[in-house]
Amino acid sequence: MKIIPKIVDVIVIGAGTIGTATAWHLAKKGQKVLLLDRNQIGSGNTSKAASLMTKVRTKEELIPLIQETYNNIDEIEQITNQKVGKKEVGTLHFSASEETKINLDKTVALANKYHIKNRYIDKKELMNLVPWLDTQTMLEASFMEDDSFVDAYVLAKVFADAAIKEGVIINQNTDVESILFNNNQVYGVKTTKGEVHAPNVVDAAGAWSNDLSLKENIPIPMAAVRSIYWITESNKDLFPEHHPMLVIPDANVYSRPENGSLLFGLREENSPHFHPKHLNRFPNSDFLGNPDDRWGLIEKYGRKFQEFFPDFFDMGVKNVITGISTYTPDGYYTLGSFPGKKGFYAATGCAGAGVAGSGGIGRLIAEMITEESLFVNPEPFRIDRFGTFDPMSSDFRQRCSDARSNKKDGG
Numbered sequence: 001m002k003i004i005p006k007i008v009d010v011i012v013i014g015a016g017t018i019g020t021a022t023a024w025h026l027a028k029k030g031q032k033v034l035l036l037d038r039n040q041i042g043s044g045n046t047s048k049a050a051s052l053m054t055k056v057r058t059k060e061e062l063i064p065l066i067q068e069t070y071n072n073i074d075e076i077e078q079i080t081n082q083k084v085g086k087k088e089v090g091t092l093h094f095s096a097s098e099e100t101k102i103n104l105d106k107t108v109a110l111a112n113k114y115h116i117k118n119r120y121i122d123k124k125e126l127m128n129l130v131p132w133l134d135t136q137t138m139l140e141a142s143f144m145e146d147d148s149f150v151d152a153y154v155l156a157k158v159f160a161d162a163a164i165k166e167g168v169i170i171n172q173n174t175d176v177e178s179i180l181f182n183n184n185q186v187y188g189v190k191t192t193k194g195e196v197h198a199p200n201v202v203d204a205a206g207a208w209s210n211d212l213s214l215k216e217n218i219p220i221p222m223a224a225v226r227s228i229y230w231i232t233e234s235n236k237d238l239f240p241e242h243h244p245m246l247v248i249p250d251a252n253v254y255s256r257p258e259n260g261s262l263l264f265g266l267r268e269e270n271s272p273h274f275h276p277k278h279l280n281r282f283p284n285s286d287f288l289g290n291p292d293d294r295w296g297l298i299e300k301y302g303r304k305f306q307e308f309f310p311d312f313f314d315m316g317v318k319n320v321i322t323g324i325s326t327y328t329p330d331g332y333y334t335l336g337s338f339p340g341k342k343g344f345y346a347a348t349g350c351a352g353a354g355v356a357g358s359g360g361i362g363r364l365i366a367e368m369i370t371e372e373s374l375f376v377n378p379e380p381f382r383i384d385r386f387g388t389f390d391p392m393s394s395d396f397r398q399r400c401s402d403a404r405s406n407k408k409d410g411g
């Protein structure tokens with residue numbers, strides 16, 4: 001059994017993409033870091049992600065964080081001599097109505113501002129790129145060729161391996177029971193294997209972040225909201241291995257290739273939200289929520305998708321995946337310290353983009369802890385931006401669920 005250290009500079013709780021990236025960034029800055037997970041690296045909701053890393057977001061402040069993740073991937077692949085399974089297939093943003101065309105033009109303007117490669121493409125090229133798509137209703141489409149998707153579980157593993165190379169100690173199967181404070185200053189954590197002392201603790205425990213913070217009266221604005229996607233039967237003619245990811249806001253759909261199949265997510269009008277106490281501590285393949293939704297949602301929302309994918313209802317579907325994304329009411333991450341609680345940092349509220357933004361989140365948290373100048377403005381991500389609220393209340397959780405329903409980009 002691995003011995004747990006007694007004193008470090010920073011303890012990071014949770015070894016998903018966010019926790020592993022944060023541990024790596026901190027260690028690169030010379031911090032002695034302990035990364036703890038009650039389960040295994042990447043086994044939380046990270047293991048469920050569709051893992052689209054769409055660079056352009058309607059919430060502009062997310063873009064530099066996502067760009068940082070791309071830079072980090074190059075670096076950790078080099079350091080560890082491992083691949084994260086990045087597939088650079090590009091993203092097609094597709095519009096079939098005046099409303100989504102206006103948004104698409106704004107998306108393109110943002111891409112230009114952040115030097116993200118993009119070009120408008122015509123129906124003919126689109127048909128060649130995406131054999132399953134009916135382009136008749138297309139008003140406009142933009143191709144962002146450099147976008148990739150990854151395997152989030154592997155990304156967390158490679159971030160963790162890079163972190164180990166920088167001296168991070170990782171203890172898996174170690175449950176953090178509480179964060180320890182003395183006069184509102186963090187001094188460590190109590191785990192199932194004993195106490196560890198540190199002046200800084202990062203709560204990157206994903207859907208379970210509030211379980212720990214609320215014991216110290218720190219409400220983190222976010223709620224556990226269901227994310228869901230399906231995978232069709234294989235059809236290599238319709239779904240070539242390297243065909244682009246697609247975002248179709250007119251049908252509330254995103255998709256990407258998956259080994260000759262199509263992985264597609266249909267955004268629900270009202271995604272179920274959960275009290276953390278009702279979540280399985282060890283995510284598994286059980287369906288989250290009403291089992292009828294497994295196929296019922298395809299029936300309900302698939303009609304709109306069929307307008308763009310005429311063969312949709314002829315395709316067999318071989319798998320449905322549900323997991324938890326931690327949404328905030330405004331769709332921004334929750335990052336940073338809590339007023340009056342020195343040494344506590346939240347790195348959560350992933351807003352369904354915690355794979356894409358993991359590297360940037362890790363860098364920002366590391367810069368906060370080491371008191372360096374910050375590479376992005378942290379204001380939109382502040383933990384106290386919603387004033388007084390109860391993150392466990394049904395009303396607050398509903399606001400977080402609404403943010404997922406209203407999301408128009410990414411995975």
Ligand SMILES: Cc1cc2nc3c(=O)[nH]c(=O)nc-3n(C[C@H](O)[C@H](O)[C@H](O)COP(=O)(O)OP(=O)(O)OC[C@H]3O[C@@H](n4cnc5c(N)ncnc54)[C@H](O)[C@@H]3O)c2cc1C
Nearest residue numbers: 014016038044045046051052176206323350354355356411
């Ligand atoms: C279906 C689905 C699709 C998604 N698609 C995308 C996408 O396309 N693009 C994208 O960027 N993101 C996507 N996401 C979101 C993405 O999965 C997350 O944002 C990302 O993986 C970051 O997760 P995390 O590190 O915050 O949490 P997790 O991966 O859940 O990690 C938290 C960890 O904390 C540990 N932990 C909890 N409590 C304790 C404790 N008390 N003590 C010790 N350890 C503890 C858990 O064991 C867990 O390993 C999707 C999510 C889902 C569910």
